[in-house]
Amino acid sequence: MTNISRRGLLKTGAAAGVLAATGMPVSAMPKRGGTLRLGLAGANTSDSWDSRTHSDSYMIMACHGAVFDTLTQVAASGELAGELAESWEATPDAKTWTFNLRKGVTFHNGKAFGADDVIESLNMHVAEGAKSAAKPIVSAITEMKKMGDHQVQMTLKAGNADFPFLLSDYHICMYPAGQVDEAIANGIGTGLYKVESFNPGVRTLLSRVDGHYKDGKEGWFDSVELIAINDSSARMNALMTGQVDAVNRVDFKTEPLMKANPMINIFEVTGNQHFTFPMLTALEPFNNVDVRKALKHSINRQEMVDKILLGHGAVANDIPIGPANQYFASDLPLNDYDPDKAKHHLKKAGLDGLKVDLSASDAAFPGAVDAAQLYQASAKASGIDINVVQEPADGYWSNVWLKKPWCACYWSGRATEDWMFSTAYETGVPWNDSGWENARFQELLLTARAELDSGKRRMMYHEMQALMSSEGGTVIPMYANYVDAHSTKLTNSGTIGNVFQMDSSRLIERWWFA
């Protein structure tokens, strides 16, 4: 799927229509009807229809996945497709982008969708005092021009070939201009489903909009009930007893029981979600590349996947780019578990042995403390003494992550290489949790960003991943799968998105009752 020319796709978006048309296999004919009931973890009493604040699965599914739309979307196949934007084109420097918006789209309150809505919705992220996670994306836009009712031109600070990809982010939903407050209060979007009732952290009821631009392609359920079930046993029970049709985040411990139930299907995808152990490379002893290499060879990655993820994952090679990325370098030599190599690197660093603290808490990822202890055990063979420091889960991200020299962490991954690198590995960015600074890496990052030629980008991203894998300051042992389950009453096109859990959060739009 990564062989389709991204140049053509990115530059014109002409392929968007083709992709949408081929997304559906001929064998399964979807049909309308029924009420979909979802039991979802990740709900909070602080939930609202403000997409800028979303970070957990419940609201991402309800907002981005049903009630609101974004300009572009990542199709189940992994390719970029248009959602509210029909097509787009860029100048050769990838600096100026023109988006042609879909015509005849209305918000749930009847207001017509147009260029003004795009401009105001994007400006929400850079408004004074706004705490949006998509701020870095939108603040890269220096100018937005309305070229017509259904055309917007955006000029960027610097060329970015991935720009249309970034606009598929679930934070950047389209709100009605001049009615943003009302839309956030009541959930007024352009999506397939409109809000009937919304009780934060408890229950949301949605109903299908009549006459929608996605008619015939998506949106098969008449209504959708999203039930907040944060307790994992209760969630699994609800599916087992048929009170919901699908659940997210399957509990690995009860997964064999669910597998045994003929009425239930487990669906599992390997995406970009990965668990990491970042070390602050500015500090002793992690400032020594050989120490980092020794640590990379002292972890038994397969054992981590088997014991921490119970097999629901894949071995990672110290790169934050995953199988759901376009330019994932899967052919790099693996940093395998090899105490001899580790000893060799320690020797090169002029050390006989090494004693380091590793801070961990299950707040970093489920099983982080166990993972740290496994690491401790496997590193003994290389003469490295890892002291596992168990940190309190509360305040972990404020007090431990980015502060302690070496700790456990997780990343959900990003849709594009540039986005992931510029979030956590670019020189000087606030979330660079390993303090990674490498001149060549940085140079490639900037060049690749503005490069529209797919082949050249592939080579550059490959080199960057090779650099990270061999010298980077982050040990990334594994990708964690998204494991969800559904009743056999539900069915889908056969292609499940791997950007996020639950078919990239778009199960509501894409699935139907068999």
Added chain:
Amino acid sequence: MASILKIIAQRLALGVLTLFVVSVVIFTAVNLLPGDFAQAILGQGATEEAVNAIRKDLGLDQHPVSRYLSWLGGAVQGDLGNSFAQANFASFVGSDAGSGMASVAAQIGPRFENTMFLAGVTALIAVPISITLGVLAALYRNSIFDRATNILTLSSISSPEFFLAYILILFLAVLNPMLPSLSNIYDGMSFGERFEKTLLPALTLTLVVTAHMMRMTRAAIINLLASPYIEMARLKGLSPMRVIVKHALPNALAPIINVIALNLAYLITGVVVVEVVFVYPGIGQLFVDSVKIRDIPVVQACCLIFAAAYILLNLTADILSILSNPRLRHPK
């Protein structure tokens, strides 16, 4: 009667004092927990700048004492403040356009009704069952029936609530699909549906509270059976059932009422685990969610409700036991 009114007044005054102490303790405890609302809500994305912005919005940058005093000032006027969870997001758009749930009262109100409904259903099941069982156990004391009842109720009270809940789910929802394992009740449900959905959590709670009430009933009655007036009743030739129900039970009411009140209070305050297991949208679940994100105003309000439930039910129990005892009703 005047003395009873005096007792009520005294106890209410003491109750208010207790509530005050509870609020201080809770406020201190929540502040001692690592992390605050801003850090909890931002999670991994907690940059210094964003944390400070939220703290400033919510007044979390002020000294805890002044924060407590301003909360107390509002609370005595009946204003429990605004929930951080919703207030925070209203401030994103610069206007008060939250989902209309910003005030603590608005957020707790419906949840409290749900919890009361669950407590009510449980009480309706548990109280008659435990008193009947207690009376029967006293009547047939040391028989097989007595022992079996004791073993069953004691083992159910000794098991953790979530375990009982899962056992009931296994037998009544998974193996024999009679009742729903998910108690997601919501507005607009008919009473029948609501009752059906509430039944499993109510049964779980019944198992938890029955032993206490049943054993107290049994003990109080047996205690009285040695009294001379009971012997008199027996000598008159009354049936054992009549002796217990007509002669012993009225005199045993005071301790039984006390235990019932204590257990009713538990039904309001102790439902946290059961609500989480059954996804019942009551005050217990709200409490857990709010502690998780350090939403202090909601946590405070929940605790005050819990404390008030204990105080009021204890007061009711005392009054009822006075009223049920002629000697206390007419003191010299």
